[in-house]
Amino acid sequence: MKNCPGFGRMKLFMSLIICLSLNVEVMAQVDFDEPPISYSSAPTDNPITKLQKQLDEQEVTLRGDNPRDYLGSLLDALDIPKSSQALVFSKTSLQLRKISPKRPRALYFNDDTYVGWVQGGDVIEISTVDPSLGAVFYTLSNSMPDRPEFVRDQGQCLACHESSRTHRVPGHLMRSVFVDHSGQPHFGSGTYTTTQASPFEKRWGGWYVTGQHGALRHMGNVIANRNDRLETLDREPGANVTDLSELFDVDPYLESTSDIVALLVLTHQLEMHNLITRAVYETRSAEHYDTIMNAALDRPADYRSESTERRIASAGEKLLQCLLFADEAPLGEVIEGSGRFREEFEARGPFDKQGRSLRQFKLEGRLFRYPCSYLIYSDSFDALPPTAFAYVGRRLQEILSGDDTSGNFGHLSQDDRSAIREILSETKSELFRASDDQHQKVPADAE
Structure with a gap:
C-alpha cells in the first residue's frame, strides 16, 4: 500500500482534513474539560x-x-x-x-x-x-x-x-x-x-x-x-x-x-490571576495541537507552528499589560486606608538591597510605587509553561531596558523601568535567565 503512487497524496489529503478540523476546535473556546487541561479530572495541587x-x-x-x-x-x-x-x-x-x-x-x-x-x-x-x-x-x-x-x-x-x-x-x-x-x-x-x-x-x-x-x-x-x-x-x-x-x-x-x-489590591489581583490562567490554557492548548499535527504531518516533534507562536504571544501580551498596569485607571486623589492592611501587605516583600519592593504603595496617581505586579512571585506565575514564561521574560527585558517604549507601555517612565528591572534582577532573576536560555522568537507585535 505504501508503494502505491497515490498513497502520498492520500496521506497528505487526510492530514489536511485533520488540520482543518483541529483548527476549528482551536479557534473556538477552549474546552478545558478535555486534554490537555482536563479541569474536572486532573489532579489538583494548591x-x-x-x-x-x-x-x-x-x-x-x-x-x-x-x-x-x-x-x-x-x-x-x-x-x-x-x-x-x-x-x-x-x-x-x-x-x-x-x-x-x-x-x-x-x-x-x-x-x-x-x-x-x-x-x-x-x-x-x-x-x-x-x-x-x-x-x-x-x-x-x-x-x-x-x-x-x-x-x-x-x-x-x-x-x-x-x-x-x-x-x-x-x-x-x-x-x-x-x-x-x-x-x-x-x-x-x-x-x-x-x-x-x-x-x-x-x-x-x-x-x-x-x-x-x-x-x-x-x-x-x-x-x-x-x-x-x-x-x-x-x-x-x-x-x-x-x-x-x-x-x-x-x-x-x-x-x-x-x-x-485592600479593595484596590483585590481588584488588580483578580484580573491578574485570570490572565495568568488564560496564558496557561492558551499555551498548553496550542502546544497540544502542535503535538498532534507534528505526528500527522511527520514534522519534528519539537516543531512549533506560526499559529501557536501567535497564540502564546497574544496571551503573553495581555498578561504583560495587566502585569505592568498599562490599563490602570488613574487615581486622581490621595488614597488612605482605614486598617492594618497596607502595613501588613507591604511587609511581605521580597525586598532588594535598597529596600525596594513591588508591594510598596504609592496611592496617589496610581496604586503601586513600582508598577509591576507582585504576583510575578506567585506559584501560578511560576507555573506558566516554559515557552510562555520565557516569552514574558524576554518582553519584560525589551520593555524595561527601553527598547520598547511605544504602544501599551508608554506610561512607564525611564525611572520606573530602571527601578523595576533592578528589583526583578535581584528578586526574580530566573525570569530573565529563562528568556535568555530559550531564545524565544515569538513575534512581539502579535494581536
Missing part, C-alpha cells in the same frame, strides 16, 4: 489540597468555640491576613439569601486564596488558584467539624466564574451593582465588571468601603433606588466613610473595616 493533607495527618488543626473564631483559625492556617477583609452586601454569591446590608458577606484573601464567610451560613466558601488549572472552588462546613473536609465544587460555581468576564477560563471576578435595602441588585440599572481599568465612579456598588479618597466618588456604601442609573446615583453618603458601625453591627466580624486599599 493551597487547599495541601492544607487538607496537613489536616488529615493532624499536622494542623482548626479550632474555635464559635463560627467566627473557627473562621479565624482557617485564615491562620492559610496565612490569610484578617486585615484583608472586604464586605459585600449584594445578593450576588452562593449563600445569597443570608446576605443583606445588615449582614454582609466577608471576603478575605492572600496572593492565591480567597475565603468567603456569611453569618449563619452553612458553609465557608473558598476559591484558590491551582497553578495548572486556574480557579478551583471548595466549601467547608461551618459547623466546626472535628475532621474538616474541603469539598470541591462540581461545576455550580462555573456558572458565574467562567465567562467572558473571566476571559473564558475558570476564574474570579468583582462586580459592581445597584443594590436595594434588602441587598437585591437592580439588574435593570446595569452592572459593571470591576478591573484595574474601571473608572473609579463605577466601582464597588454593593460593597462596603472604608477609607479616605478625597473628591473621588465610588458606588460603595450606597443603597440605590429602583430607577437609579450611574448618572443619578447619589454617592455622597458613601464617600470617605471610616466607621461602618452606624450602618450595621460590626461585632460578628473579624475586623470592623472594608479597607479601600
Whole structure:
C-alpha cells in the first residue's frame, strides 16, 4: 500500500482534513474539560489540597468555640491576613439569601486564596488558584467539624466564574451593582465588571468601603433606588466613610473595616490571576495541537507552528499589560486606608538591597510605587509553561531596558523601568535567565 503512487497524496489529503478540523476546535473556546487541561479530572495541587493533607495527618488543626473564631483559625492556617477583609452586601454569591446590608458577606484573601464567610451560613466558601488549572472552588462546613473536609465544587460555581468576564477560563471576578435595602441588585440599572481599568465612579456598588479618597466618588456604601442609573446615583453618603458601625453591627466580624486599599489590591489581583490562567490554557492548548499535527504531518516533534507562536504571544501580551498596569485607571486623589492592611501587605516583600519592593504603595496617581505586579512571585506565575514564561521574560527585558517604549507601555517612565528591572534582577532573576536560555522568537507585535 505504501508503494502505491497515490498513497502520498492520500496521506497528505487526510492530514489536511485533520488540520482543518483541529483548527476549528482551536479557534473556538477552549474546552478545558478535555486534554490537555482536563479541569474536572486532573489532579489538583494548591493551597487547599495541601492544607487538607496537613489536616488529615493532624499536622494542623482548626479550632474555635464559635463560627467566627473557627473562621479565624482557617485564615491562620492559610496565612490569610484578617486585615484583608472586604464586605459585600449584594445578593450576588452562593449563600445569597443570608446576605443583606445588615449582614454582609466577608471576603478575605492572600496572593492565591480567597475565603468567603456569611453569618449563619452553612458553609465557608473558598476559591484558590491551582497553578495548572486556574480557579478551583471548595466549601467547608461551618459547623466546626472535628475532621474538616474541603469539598470541591462540581461545576455550580462555573456558572458565574467562567465567562467572558473571566476571559473564558475558570476564574474570579468583582462586580459592581445597584443594590436595594434588602441587598437585591437592580439588574435593570446595569452592572459593571470591576478591573484595574474601571473608572473609579463605577466601582464597588454593593460593597462596603472604608477609607479616605478625597473628591473621588465610588458606588460603595450606597443603597440605590429602583430607577437609579450611574448618572443619578447619589454617592455622597458613601464617600470617605471610616466607621461602618452606624450602618450595621460590626461585632460578628473579624475586623470592623472594608479597607479601600485592600479593595484596590483585590481588584488588580483578580484580573491578574485570570490572565495568568488564560496564558496557561492558551499555551498548553496550542502546544497540544502542535503535538498532534507534528505526528500527522511527520514534522519534528519539537516543531512549533506560526499559529501557536501567535497564540502564546497574544496571551503573553495581555498578561504583560495587566502585569505592568498599562490599563490602570488613574487615581486622581490621595488614597488612605482605614486598617492594618497596607502595613501588613507591604511587609511581605521580597525586598532588594535598597529596600525596594513591588508591594510598596504609592496611592496617589496610581496604586503601586513600582508598577509591576507582585504576583510575578506567585506559584501560578511560576507555573506558566516554559515557552510562555520565557516569552514574558524576554518582553519584560525589551520593555524595561527601553527598547520598547511605544504602544501599551508608554506610561512607564525611564525611572520606573530602571527601578523595576533592578528589583526583578535581584528578586526574580530566573525570569530573565529563562528568556535568555530559550531564545524565544515569538513575534512581539502579535494581536
